[in-house]
Amino acid sequence: MPYLSPASRAALSRVVDGDSAATPPDALSRLRDIRSVLAELEKDPATLEAVREAIDGGASWESVADAAGLKPSAAKWRWLGTDEEIAERHEAGRKRAARPSSVPTDLPGLSVSEAASRLGVTAQAIYLRVSRGSLRAETVELADGRKYKRVFLDSDQAEQQVEGTQDPA
Template sequence: MGIFLAPTTSAALVRLAELDGDTGSAPLERLRAIRALLVALDTDPASLAGVRAAREQGASWEQVADAAGLKPAAAKWRWQGSDEEIAARQDAGRKRAARPSSVPTDLPGLSVAEAAAQLGITPQAVYLQVSRGRLASRTVELPDGRSYKRVFPGEPPQATPHNHQDDGVRHD
């Protein structure tokens, strides 16, 4: 083993093979070994080397994607470009994945979708009711600059007319 796989990938494969022959191994231990091998394979330089060799032999991105079980855009994102470009994209992807959900869950009121579901109407109808002054809403801005439209079905709408630029409805 290990002719073209990285040592860490070969070790993960050996570990899984050992557990496969061990009928007394714990199911969670086997699951961890499977996941470790998948992670190792996903990051193994042999994948990139294989993609580059296939592309040099004339394989299209569609063919590469099919062989890897990916969509062509995902294959390109993962393997197109220089080593530095690929590493930068993967690093950015890991940073995005490490962040909590992109939409905070502790905001006041309801999202437009939540308000629509609660009221039994469409999101467009929520925006229409907000613009007509029938539903209370506010835009909540977070310290990092992100902003979210929040709806407050239990509150009376503001007495002043809404700013139509902030009501979420296009006025063309």
């Protein structure tokens, strides 16, 4: 009994058929066929079943990772946990990958680095002031899930900035 899903077997069959054809398919068709095999194998339940069987049989995550050509942390990220935990982790990864890479410019307050620059201190000093309560900061979460720490300078701190009388921390 085959262990691959029907979709994986069909994708693999297209590659084998194209490879053994008297006239090979055009380059783009070959590329599509090869990539479809990779995509189907990646999501094939047989992969997760093999990993779980290996772990249940006493294999280490290091050996599973080696067999899969991954680092142990990557193998665990892909296959550790229940089906629901894995699906949730992968969905979160897809959402992160789909986010825009630029930082929005219309956020309230200042970034930590902007506040540090304005006050003439390091970013670590800003975090220290926030933890001590001498600076107000909030984490702003956007609709797409991105989060940014924003610092709000009060009028005394703004005056210190202008007068150059900043305290070191």
